[in-house]
Amino acid sequence: MPLFEYYCNDCKKDFTLLQSANVNKEETECPDCETKSVDYKFSSFAAKVAQTSMRRTSPVTADELPKKSVLNLPLPRLRSEL
Numbered sequence: 001m002p003l004f005e006y007y008c009n010d011c012k013k014d015f016t017l018l019q020s021a022n023v024n025k026e027e028t029e030c031p032d033c034e035t036k037s038v039d040y041k042f043s044s045f046a047a048k049v050a051q052t053s054m055r056r057t058s059p060v061t062a063d064e065l066p067k068k069s070v071l072n073l074p075l076p077r078l079r080s081e082l
């Protein structure tokens with residue numbers, strides 16, 4: 001199932017839901033406040049395509065690489081465990 005991105009007009013924030021492609025997006029509720037006042041943005045698949053096409057005009061900078069490796073590192077342990 002694809003991921004769909006929405007914007008909640010009450011929470012003023014984005015959220016992502018895993019839904020079947022033929023779900024009625026008009027009936028989608030915000031998982032936090034359960035309002036139906038949400039805007040469907042796009043599927044994450046479409047977003048990735050858009051980002052990929054945008055990246056082609058600007059090559060990956062050295063600044064992006066350290067961020068990715070940091071994300072893969074385990075969370076730091078408490079100091080008492082060291």
Ligand SMILES: [Zn+2]
Nearest residue numbers: 008011030033
């Ligand atoms: Zn909400």
